[in-house]
Amino acid sequence: MAKLVLKNLYKRYPNKRNKEQNDFAVRNFSLECDDGEFVGILGPSGCGKTTTLRMIAGLEEITAGDIFICDARVNDLHPKDRRIGLAFEDYALYPPLNVYDNIAFNLRAKGVSETNIRAEIMRIAPLLKIDDLLGNRPVSLSGGQKQRVNIARAIIRKPQLLLLDEPLSHLDGKMRQVLRTEIKRLHKEINCTTIIVTHDQLEAMSLADRIAIMQDGQLQQYGTPLEVYNNPVNEFVAGFIGEPPMNILTVIITESEGRFFFTFQDNDFRIAVPEDYYPVVRSGMTVRLGIRPTDLLISPQEKGSAAVRVAVFENLGEECRVSIKAGEEFLTLTTTDEIRYRPGDIIRLEVKAGRTYLFDPVSGDRIWGESR
Amino acid sequence: MARIELTHISKRFRKVIALRDINFQVEDMEFFVLFGPAGAGKTTILKIIAGIEFPDEGLIKINDEVVNLVEPAQRNVSMVFENYALYPHFTVYDNIASPMRSPRHKTDEATIRKEVRRVAEMLKIEHLLDRMPAQISNGQKQRVAIGRCLVRNPSVFLMDEPLAHLDAKLRHFMRAEMKGLQADFNTTTIYVTHDYMEALSLGDRIAVINKGEIEQIGSANEVYYTPANQFVARLFGEPEINIFGVDLIEKENRLKLKIPGYEHLFDLEPDVERMLLKYNVRELNLGIRGTCISYAFAKEDDDFIPGTVYSLEPIGNMSILIVDINGEYIRIVAPNDLDVELDSDIFVKFDLKKALFFDRASETFIARHNRVHYVSEAA
Numbered sequence: 108m109a110k111l112v113l114k115n116l117y118k119r120y121p122n123k124r125n126k127e128q129n130d131f132a133v134r135n136f137s138l139e140c141d142d143g144e145f146v147g148i149l150g151p152s153g154c155g156k157t158t159t160l161r162m163i164a165g166l167e168e169i170t171a172g173d174i175f176i177c178d179a180r181v182n183d184l185h186p187k188d189r190r191i192g193l194a195f196e197d198y199a200l201y202p203p204l205n206v207y208d209n210i211a212f213n214l215r216a217k218g219v220s221e222t223n224i225r226a227e228i229m230r231i232a233p234l235l236k237i238d239d240l241l242g243n244r245p246v247s248l249s250g251g252q253k254q255r256v257n258i259a260r261a262i263i264r265k266p267q268l269l270l271l272d273e274p275l276s277h278l279d280g281k282m283r284q285v286l287r288t289e290i291k292r293l294h295k296e297i298n299c300t301t302i303i304v305t306h307d308q309l310e311a312m313s314l315a316d317r318i319a320i321m322q323d324g325q326l327q328q329y330g331t332p333l334e335v336y337n338n339p340v341n342e343f344v345a346g347f348i349g350e351p352p353m354n355i356l357t358v359i360i361t362e363s364e365g366r367f368f369f370t371f372q373d374n375d376f377r378i379a380v381p382e383d384y385y386p387v388v389r390s391g392m393t394v395r396l397g398i399r400p401t402d403l404l405i406s407p408q409e410k411g412s413a414a415v416r417v418a419v420f421e422n423l424g425e426e427c428r429v430s431i432k433a434g435e436e437f438l439t440l441t442t443t444d445e446i447r448y449r450p451g452d453i454i455r456l457e458v459k460a461g462r463t464y465l466f467d468p469v470s471g472d473r474i475w476g477e478s479r
Numbered sequence: 480m481a482r483i484e485l486t487h488i489s490k491r492f493r494k495v496i497a498l499r500d501i502n503f504q505v506e507d508m509e510f511f512v513l514f515g516p517a518g519a520g521k522t523t524i525l526k527i528i529a530g531i532e533f534p535d536e537g538l539i540k541i542n543d544e545v546v547n548l549v550e551p552a553q554r555n556v557s558m559v560f561e562n563y564a565l566y567p568h569f570t571v572y573d574n575i576a577s578p579m580r581s582p583r584h585k586t587d588e589a590t591i592r593k594e595v596r597r598v599a600e601m602l603k604i605e606h607l608l609d610r611m612p613a614q615i616s617n618g619q620k621q622r623v624a625i626g627r628c629l630v631r632n633p634s635v636f637l638m639d640e641p642l643a644h645l646d647a648k649l650r651h652f653m654r655a656e657m658k659g660l661q662a663d664f665n666t667t668t669i670y671v672t673h674d675y676m677e678a679l680s681l682g683d684r685i686a687v688i689n690k691g692e693i694e695q696i697g698s699a700n701e702v703y704y705t706p707a708n709q710f711v712a713r714l715f716g717e718p719e720i721n722i723f724g725v726d727l728i729e730k731e732n733r734l735k736l737k738i739p740g741y742e743h744l745f746d747l748e749p750d751v752e753r754m755l756l757k758y759n760v761r762e763l764n765l766g767i768r769g770t771c772i773s774y775a776f777a778k779e780d781d782d783f784i785p786g787t788v789y790s791l792e793p794i795g796n797m798s799i800l801i802v803d804i805n806g807e808y809i810r811i812v813a814p815n816d817l818d819v820e821l822d823s824d825i826f827v828k829f830d831l832k833k834a835l836f837f838d839r840a841s842e843t844f845i846a847r848h849n850r851v852h853y854v855s856e857a858a
Binding site: 287308333336418421430439 | 516603647648651652654655656658659662676679680699700703704713715716718719768770789790792793794795796799801808815816821
């Protein structure tokens with residue numbers, strides 16, 4: 108158990124083509140994880156999340172910045188002295204050894220007595236539901252079982268910090284769903300500060316107490332799953348978090364009779380600007396408007412916005428999706444009522460109160476309303 | 480325009496059976512989806528229709544004519560692959576025009592221009608015609624690849640996971656786009672995917688393929704609401720449907736449902752009871768989706784089954800609440816702001832009107848309440 112602090116972390120790789128130039132994989136990255144917290148580092152491939160994890164583990168040299176575990180600076184500490192448990196996407200189990208010996212391997216290397224090893228394995232195995240598999244060779248295990256063994260091996264030494272790098276990426280949908288839940292349970296049982304690196308927003312959201320979202324080596328936002336979902340700080344976070352993804356479209360602010368409207372590209376369709384934004388908008392301004400598909404409602408006739416035509420209707424079981432065309436793009440909403448629409452049907456749209464997001468079209472930063 | 484029929488198609492690759500007795504008929508202008516997990520045999524079926532793979536047994540008919548021995552080029556089918564396979568050194572225009580310039584289909588340039596314009600307009604890529612493939616986005620590349628297939632006015636349009644390469648955001652967009660275009664395609668389309676949302680959204684009918692065999696053919700409503708077996712039920716919907724064993728108890732001449740480890744006997748809907756009696760099933764599995772289960776923190780009545788909170792996973796617009804009921808982990812869709820302690824007590828109630836009943840041994844579908852409603856709505 109330990110508190111982890113990353114302070115202004117940088118990682119620079121020399122640019123192979125241009126020796127004068129440097130490429131930063133991680134830039135000015137700071138993060139605090141409380142004792143026992145489960146933190147997700149989330150971002151698209153190449154955003155620097157694995158590099159960050161490797162710096163924490165001591166597998167990658169730090170260009171600048173500091174890492175503290177339990178208030179002790181560990182920059183110069185050898186990986187094996189950091190008391191870190193690591194599990195990568197690749198299970199890398201020793202094929203000739205059975206599950207028991209795979210888990211015991213590192214403890215034996217450290218000279219722990221066989222009685223203690225047995226006691227530890229018997230404590231860990233039920234937590235990961237591998238007690239029946241201890242005599243099996245890796246080749247006979249499923250992907251999910253191999254990853255369980257891999258995680259068991261990482262936690263057997265009672266690390267003060269557990270680092271998981273894309274532990275579920277290799278698994279198929281069903282197994283992933285089950286092991287996701289098991290990892291969450293395991294964290295509760297062993298209560299060890301845990302960092303998970305993933306590109307899957309669903310995984311980060313469902314597992315972590317707090318999520319650090321990265322793009323281009325930089326931290327974009329750090330918050331609880333509900334915070335980053337409800338209050339993304341910029342267009343990147345807004346578009347990355349949430350399934351189905353948020354509608355984000357370019358609109359122009361127009362004014363009519365003292366009221367402001369978001370006017371869409373094809374002009375015959377507009378949505379009232381919530382009054383909260385009146386101090387920050389002006390007529391003629393271009394903004395990026397974000398609305399989650401679940402926050403867009405089909406309102407009873409005569410209420411809501413101007414009438415629009417359904418472009419696409421999709422029946423996905425209990426959930427249906429209705430899309431309307433706004434210029435070249437779609438504005439999509441989800442419904443669970445039983446009404447079926449056809450292309451060409453006229454509907455009126457309404458946005459749930461307080462669920463409209465505005466972003467600067469150049470910087471992508473959130474434009475906040477008055478009430479913030 | 481074409482009707483396609485496959486009868487008793489089987490195919491082996493050395494010792495591995497890729498397809499076993501595949502039978503289906505695709506109507507003229509139908510959008511027919513082949514859906515299933517990786518390795519199920521979907522693409523092999525597509526290749527057999529295209530003529531680039533030969534079945535060991537069985538007949539392929541296009542418009543009632545057996546085409547087993549007809550060359551691919553003569554079948555008037557057109558295929559779009561997952562990787563768009565555009566010519567990198569050709570402009571978008573020349574890429575779309577390329578099939579009409581092939582020696583076999585040589586067309587005069589005026590007709591080519593007209594055709595390219597027609598499909599470019601339909602696919603909304605007119606402004607890209609002078610660009611090179613490297614200068615357009617993945618979504619646009621996919622549209623160009625589709626355009627290249629449409630210029631020939633093929634009578635059959637075969638698509639192999641055309642959206643699988645795109646990122647999640649673009650995939651949603653292109654799926655809606657594809658759905659919007661469907662009406663304009665004017666061809667019979669067979670579409671392969673492993674994404675259940677694509678299957679439900681696009682297919683007039685969906686064939687669910689598993690290990691080289693067809694599990695079910697039906698409309699989106701049929702496969703979703705009346706899946707032929709547990710395998711099909713599990714493929715559609717997120718979170719995955721809960722399926723677990725239940726007992727049937729006879730009491731006062733009525734069949735009652737009993738959840739293992741819980742005393743209360745639940746009433747069955749009369750139509751469900753009739754089907755269970757008809758098939759005389761006693762070993763039963765109950766299938767119930769996470770959206771059809773409610774929960775409470777105090778016992779409201781006997782319908783509420785006690786359990787403990789095993790996990791809570793917020794995923795944006797909702798949370799998945801996982802409840803442990805006597806060792807069975809039940810996934811429930813809950814609001815995203817729900818806050819509960821793990822291992823705390825909870826009570827859940829199944830909406831049995833929406834439950835599916837399966838035979839435990841064969842895992843096949845037996846009944847659901849108001850079954851006719853879902854099947855007739857499909858028709």
